[in-house]
Amino acid sequence: MFVVYLGEGESFVTTLIDYYGIPDRYNYPGWQASKQIPDRCVRMDFLEQEMLMDIETNLRQRFLPYYQLHEFEGLLFNNIASFEATFEPSEFKDKRELISILNQYHNPELINDNPNTAPSKRLDRLIEGYNKIVYGSILAENIGMHNLRHKSPRFNNWIHKLENI
Structure with a gap:
């Protein structure tokens, strides 16, 4: 499939594949x-x-493959201020656990060990009414690209490559 798009003029193709x-x-x-x-x-x-x-x-030279070690939501475990800007205090089921996870993982790309600890499952458990399709992009916007890149080195490297096309 990639070859079809790569064969079109000077287009570049990248992937964002959830490895886990x-x-x-x-x-x-x-x-x-x-x-x-x-x-x-x-x-x-x-x-x-x-x-x-x-x-x-x-x-x-026009193909940039990228595997996200765990699901995209792992990148969202960046800072508590972004969660506080997105959710009302009453929506946090266990804010202390959320803060503990944020403190435990300097690199949020490494959050996950089994299906029960997947980042989206953690967010479902910690935030009332969490919907990854709705809130994932809102949280990412509140975090900002600079902060996403700062804490997630593999993601940062991929974005750096894209910027240098």
């Missing part, structure tokens, strides 16, 4: 080999490189 929970049957390039890499960020770099190498050589 991808079934083995999808068999992305380098998928099985990546499972031997214990460092999850190094694993993402490896998978991005493998995906890039799976594209025709003459099209690679």
